[in-house]
Amino acid sequence: MSELRPFGERYATALADPDVRGGLTAFQRGWRVSRDAAIADLEAQEGRSFDELRAELAAIKDGVLANWEHHIDTFTANATAAGAEVVRVATPGEANALVTERMQAAGADLIVKGKSMVSEEIGLNSHLEAAGIIPVETDLGEWILQLAEETPSHLVMPAIHKRKEVIAELFERVLERPFPADDIDRMVKAARTELRERFLASSVGLSGANALISEGGSILLVCNEGNNRMSVALPKLHVVTAGIEKLLPTYADAMKQVRLLGRSATGQPITVYTNFLTGPRPGQEQLIILLDNGRTAMAEDPDVAAALRCIRCGACADVCPPYGVVGGHAFGHVYTGAIGLVNTSFHHGIEAAAGPQSLCVSCGACATVCPVDIPLPVQILEVRATVARAGAAGSAGTVTRAALSAFQHPALVGLGLRAVGLLSTPLRRDGVTALPAVLTTRGPLATRIGWRSPPAVPLRPARDTLRPGRLEEPPRLADQPLAGRKVQLFLQCLSDRIAPDIPIAAARLLRAAGAQVTVPREQHCCGLPAYDSGEQDTARDMVRQTMAALADGADVVTPASSCLAMLGHDAPHLLRGDLGEVERAQELAGRTYDLISYLATGPGRLPAGSLDDGDRTPVTVHRFCQASNTLGRTDAIEAFLRDVAGVPVVPLPEAGECCGFGGSTSVRNPELSAGILDRKLGCLDRTEASVLITDNPGCILHLRGGVHASGREVEVLHLAEYLVRRLPGATSMSQED
């Protein structure tokens, strides 16, 4: 294994390679279709939901950790009885030394390897090479990477970042005969021929383990190619490298893992070979190395212990929007995808974990497909907080920290943005700031800023416009579900000052439905930006300040679903150190709604057709990713638009995937953000809709900027902005000009 380069370098390389993004987008889309079909089949077969099935497997894995030593001892006793030698090691160094020592004692200079992520984790290949031993990877993807002198970019599909043309060229160079790029079968057969000689010549074979079954001392080892069967059968010494978290109590438990593993990894009901190895074959020795390397420390940390459930299916990478843009070489270390953002700090140290942290957009998609229900988004933010505390290279850094700190003071924020608004007035066009072409098309800043026009900064924040008596009374709806009901409007800090039309429209809608809308003056920011940046102390202060501002027991409605995700989902977690605060956070969460929930199913539920003004121009809907993935909302906006507003909705492909805003991501890694946005806008083009509706202000400003900068002619509107136009006798709502 070649040494891993610094994160910044890996990120730049990935962005510069057009194959990475093109190939991974196609891969992610293909995976999604296969996996979803396979899971739907499983749910039908078992008569249980995916959530029930994964909860069952998660409970089995958690049960092992609760009684870890017992299971390790039982496994060791049974495997030893079957003739294996089981050795526990604490560090990669011990593992590498042990393998090397055994190979040298056997006089072996060649080792055939099946796929083993633990062997990648410990850097076994480079260690062996230094000792004059030749490791040969036998999994096709791993072998391709070995020839190319690269490392895997995915847990299951190690060479998925490479196009067939590149692999064909590689084969031509190494094997010195022609390989047409469209003849994948020829490449596969060449691997078979080349590797078969190595299998027959090697006296040592290595494999990983998908599970260690303690009741029988057996190793569960799955593969599709058949290479693993050969690398464990043919040599005289079989070495197994496995993490100690791989234990399962029984064979029946292993079958539950099998059911979810193949489907989550490749959409297969089961892999071609599902092998149960107990001890060595006659005439063979078997050495099982059980590696700790930070796993005990993970188990002792309640914030990340559940990550030890991981069965290495790779699903968290397969749905990860940033992974789809930069791939696993940037997004992760040895372990890629969301799980890599969690476990890397334990296996490889905080510095190795720090860089890729900034790539996560906190969209929550990974948690929806994890077959062992690891709360990855929450864990990633915990690791991010650790990285920030350690001040490791790649953490938010002092500038961000200072900005977040300043952001705690509403007066300062108001003053600053007013200055920006005044200065940028001449550049304001259609809700965005049209930057001069000299900045967006040429020069060093072009790739960082050219892809998205910044929002127009207004002169007056929403909170001023919404002072009592300033806003004219809106027309009233025939139905008044909120008549006499008090509603506290939580503006969202970003909308308040940068997109005031959004909360103003929300206020008008609520009033039209009969509500008595108040705007508590002390409100500022729910703390999400700080939480998202790993600055948890700042985030806690802001949550507390928001809780105090909204202490009046009336309903809280916000046009920003991200604030709901924060106040309803993250705040109790963030305040978990104080039960009283958790209770108060939960009380607030219980009466806080985003606008769509309030009007569609909550107290403000509007009857069908009540916002139908006869306009039938089709619209499409982007679903705010956290609303889909964290709050579990599916087609609420689409259904509302159809039923209540009477408007045809064209489905947006990949509607619930992140748009690329991702809080601080679009500032820290703008190229990544632009890549995700590009995929979203490509989906938008396919709908041919002229209006895009969503309900999170961050998404709206991001999408509006991207639409403007790319010259598309699509109006991007908040749900509230769209709906106020449909109030009886509605006129333009803009407060500006």
Added chain:
Amino acid sequence: MTEPTVQDDPPTATPGRALLRTRVEAAASTYHELPGWEEVAAHAAALADRIALAPSLHAAQPDLATSLEALGCTVVVPGTEDPGADVADVPVAIVGGVLAVAETGSVLVTEHELRDRVVTMLCKRLLQVVAATDVVGRLEDAAEWLAPRGGQAGFASLMTGPSRTADIERSLTIGVQGPDEVDVLVLVGTDAATEEPTT
């Protein structure tokens, strides 16, 4: 999930076998119900004239080799010296399975010794033979078979279809380090014999 009905299955066919057929075919293997070992020999002889037999199968069914030879085939049973070389270029091999799992279309094959394993690894086309009475419903049934054998040296493999890879651009390619083709042959007895189904 509705199980597809197989119209020309005999009355003894269980829902388990109908599902097994569906899943075996979904895994890109072929599925056949045959009366007995004579028909297995005929099936193999129609494919090639050199047939490898897993040593454990040969020990359990010594008549199979005789039948194959009577059909003009050369039978290869790998020895202990260099079993890989013995079977390296044999086109068709036969192995016995201890059970078949309808849920996944898998055949559970035990092959503790190297000379058994090379047969399933190195041949181009593999015939997996299992008795109809050994068709089980679920993966847990295979776990039940495995559990009492824990702690004793052994190797059991749930085999599901021919070997494959999608490592290059997620493009499915059949036939990598294992067989390119797999036939699952279920022995149903002379009363319940059925030939190739038409559905």
